[in-house]
Amino acid sequence: xxxxxxxxxxxxxxxxxxxxxxxxxxxxxxxxxxxxxxxxxxxxxxxxxxxxxxxxxxxxxxxxxxxxxxxxxxxxxxxxxxxxxxxxxxxxxxxxxxxxxxxxxxxxxxxxxxxxxxxxxxxxxxxxxxxxxxxxxxxxxxxxxxxxxxxxxxxxxxxxxxxxxxxxxxxxxxxxxxxxxxxxxxxxxxxxxxxxxxxxxxxxxxxxxxxxxxxxxxxxxxxxxxxxxxxxxxxxxx
Amino acid sequence: xxxxxxxxxxxxxxxxxxxxxxxxxxxxxxxxxxxxxxxxxxxxxxxxxxxxxxxxxxxxxxxxxxxxxxxxxxxxxxxxxxxxxxxxxxxxxxxxxxxxxxxxxxxxxxxxxxxxxxxxxxxxxxxxxxxxxxxxxxxxxxxxxxxxxxxxxxxxxxxxxxxxxxxxxxxxxxxxxxxxxxxxxxxxxxxxxxxxxxxxxxxxxxxxxxxxxxxxxxxxxxxxxxxxxxxxxxxxxx
Numbered sequence: 001x002x003x004x005x006x007x008x009x010x011x012x013x014x015x016x017x018x019x020x021x022x023x024x025x026x027x028x029x030x031x032x033x034x035x036x037x038x039x040x041x042x043x044x045x046x047x048x049x050x051x052x053x054x055x056x057x058x059x060x061x062x063x064x065x066x067x068x069x070x071x072x073x074x075x076x077x078x079x080x081x082x083x084x085x086x087x088x089x090x091x092x093x094x095x096x097x098x099x100x101x102x103x104x105x106x107x108x109x110x111x112x113x114x115x116x117x118x119x120x121x122x123x124x125x126x127x128x129x130x131x132x133x134x135x136x137x138x139x140x141x142x143x144x145x146x147x148x149x150x151x152x153x154x155x156x157x158x159x160x161x162x163x164x165x166x167x168x169x170x171x172x173x174x175x176x177x178x179x180x181x182x183x184x185x186x187x188x189x190x191x192x193x194x195x196x197x198x199x200x201x202x203x204x205x206x207x208x209x210x211x212x213x214x215x216x217x218x219x220x221x222x223x224x225x226x227x228x229x230x231x232x233x234x235x236x237x238x
Numbered sequence: 239x240x241x242x243x244x245x246x247x248x249x250x251x252x253x254x255x256x257x258x259x260x261x262x263x264x265x266x267x268x269x270x271x272x273x274x275x276x277x278x279x280x281x282x283x284x285x286x287x288x289x290x291x292x293x294x295x296x297x298x299x300x301x302x303x304x305x306x307x308x309x310x311x312x313x314x315x316x317x318x319x320x321x322x323x324x325x326x327x328x329x330x331x332x333x334x335x336x337x338x339x340x341x342x343x344x345x346x347x348x349x350x351x352x353x354x355x356x357x358x359x360x361x362x363x364x365x366x367x368x369x370x371x372x373x374x375x376x377x378x379x380x381x382x383x384x385x386x387x388x389x390x391x392x393x394x395x396x397x398x399x400x401x402x403x404x405x406x407x408x409x410x411x412x413x414x415x416x417x418x419x420x421x422x423x424x425x426x427x428x429x430x431x432x433x434x435x436x437x438x439x440x441x442x443x444x445x446x447x448x449x450x451x452x453x454x455x456x457x458x459x460x461x462x463x464x465x466x467x468x469x470x471x472x473x474x475x476x
Contacts, residue, residue, distance in 0.1 A: 010287045010300055040285075046345035046346070047345060047346050048344060048345065049278070062248055063249070063428060064248060065384070066428075101351075102351045102352065102406075103406075103408075103413075106286060106348075107284035107351075108285050108286075110339075110348045110349075113339075113340045114340065146303070148467070150467075150468060155469060156469070157462075157467050157469070158458070159408075166404075167342045171396065190303075220395050222395075224395075229386070229388075229395050230388060
């Protein structure tokens with residue numbers, strides 16, 4: 001199996017980085033092939049712009065998604081985007097490793113989504129959700145945060161972590177067709193003892209080792225909607 | 239009144255940019271002072287890193303939020319961050335103008351949140367939500383997207399737009415203490431006629447002109463939680 005880990009933390013000695021390294025070691029020991037995109041180490045450019053395109057369908061006006069399609073067809077995407085796409089397309093399991101910044105991914109990882117998940121290549125037209133171009137691949141978020149578990153739960157001050165992460169879990173990963181596995185969250189990490197961090201690291205290693213037993217999250221299915229993406233009456237009870 | 243518009247679109251001729259320009263013109267005509275941070279035009283750096291800090295509490299290990307506090311106290315934040323903070327602190331109303339990318343803001347704007355909303359300066363300790371450092375200011379999202387309104391509604395294929403935007407509305411804007419006004423969404427924009435776009439532009443101008451009449455969104459209140467941020471029994475019915 002091929003595993004891609006997209007990692008976004010500015011401190012190489014961080015606990016988040018240690019989680020990433022443990023996953024690399026464990027998958028490698030199990031005989032899998034692991035590729036890491038360490039976005040900070042790569043000095044990854046997160047800004048979607050006209051510079052991403054080697055050719056232009058319309059040189060006067062930038063419609064980013066439209067130019068993604070034009071450049072996917074013409075094979076003229078910027079080399080850094082193409083390199084990440086090749087890693088993604090070769091992967092069976094993709095793990096995104098990051099600290100929670102403002103209820104979401106750090107900008108450097110958001111820009112990986114913006115630039116690498118190319119319209120016309122990984123989704124487009126009616127190829128999204130269960131019909132998305134990355135169908136068959138599995139994805140998982142592995143994150144750390146400062147809050148405690150009860151603060152990021154239903155009824156807690158911030159609300160349920162799955163709802164907080166919905167734009168990434170559903171709106172990004174499931175949208176491209178990937179099967180989304182339950183997220184691993186390391187809570188309260190900056191404030192924990194080394195021993196408590198060790199326990200979290202062990203839980204993470206077990207979560208990852210058992211990934212094939214994890215129950216995928218429930219996501220929208222195109223069959224429940226008509227051609228205009230209106231919900232079919234027969235699907236109302238779903 | 240001082241208005242800050244933080245704008246993030248890679249195409250200066252875009253409809254999103256036209257919305258931004260209309261808001262600038264209307265606020266200016268009404269006698270207000272408007273400042274625009276046009277992130278693409280500024281070549282804004284969205285990547286939170288050690289380079290953001292002119293001094294370090296710990297030079298060996300980067301804890302980003304901790305160094306934000308150290309550098310806020312020492313007044314040694316990077317000049318681009320400090321410049322944005324001064325604009326933010328002078329503003330009474332802040333409008334964020336962007337196209338929806340992956341159910342969220344473009345990375346260049348996510349990086350404005352990551353770097354400018356500095357711990358120790360705009361929030362920190364028990365200064366968050368209704369006790370946040372930006373209390374008294376108002377914030378509004380003004381965005382465009384490709385989807386139709388019924389696709390981004392409860393029961394629609396993607397779900398309710400306010401839930402999609404929750405990490406920004408609650409987890410970012412309300413978290414810093416700002417009063418969050420209802421979002422303006424321009425739906426289906428890339429596929430609309432010029433006439434239909436004109437109608438959306440007019441609706442946006444009315445939304446903005448009437449901002450003081452808009453009902454702020456409901457957000458968490460610290461008084462409902464104890465010192466450990468556990469919900470108080472007396473607040474359960476809220």
